[in-house]
Amino acid sequence: MKVSIASDHAGYRLKDRIAALVRGLGHEVDDLGVFSDVSTDYPDHAASASAEVSAGRSQRAILICGTGVGMSIAANKFDGVRAAAVSETVSARLAREHNDANVLCIGERIVGPEVADDIVRAFMTAEFAGGERHERRVAKIGALEDRTPNA
Numbered sequence: 001m002k003v004s005i006a007s008d009h010a011g012y013r014l015k016d017r018i019a020a021l022v023r024g025l026g027h028e029v030d031d032l033g034v035f036s037d038v039s040t041d042y043p044d045h046a047a048s049a050s051a052e053v054s055a056g057r058s059q060r061a062i063l064i065c066g067t068g069v070g071m072s073i074a075a076n077k078f079d080g081v082r083a084a085a086v087s088e089t090v091s092a093r094l095a096r097e098h099n100d101a102n103v104l105c106i107g108e109r110i111v112g113p114e115v116a117d118d119i120v121r122a123f124m125t126a127e128f129a130g131g132e133r134h135e136r137r138v139a140k141i142g143a144l145e146d147r148t149p150n151a
Contacts, residue, residue, distance in 0.1 A: 001059045002057070002058045004057075005022065006032040007033070007064040009040050012034050012036065014116055015031070018062055019031050021117055030052065033048075043070070049103070050077075050083070053103060054078040060104070060123075062104045065105070065108070072084065072085035082102055082141060083103035083105055084099065084103070084104060086106065088111075092126070093122040096123055096128060097126050100138045106120075
């Protein structure tokens with residue numbers, strides 16, 4: 001599976017560790033940066049990886065910033081992206097199993113590196129449970145992308 005990985009300056013150290021872990025799990029990694037702690041804007045980096053998932057060029061993405069929250073907000077603006085900001089393994093697993101999440105967002109300032117490893121493993125190994133209940137709900141999420149605000 002191809003996984004796009006991106007971070008802002010607050011997450012670049014953890015990004016490198018996670019990229020190595022994902023490669024070790026047998027996946028192809030598209031590392032979209034950043035490569036230093038020079039201040040950058042997280043929406044730009046969320047957009048680069050989320051666009052890859054939205055277009056089908058990557059099957060999943062992992063985004064790292066200070067908290068994971070900003071990245072998840074920006075990522076969820078892209079069609080077909082279901083991003084989840086998580087700080088523990090149960091939410092990472094259930095985001096895949098119940099919500100068919102395809103983008104994982106982690107905060108380097110929130111979780112330590114070992115917990116981040118466990119979160120990534122849970123997210124990358126879990127599969128969408130499917131079934132009428134979960135498929136119906138994920139379809140409703142997708143339908144929200146098609147709505148336009150009333151003028």
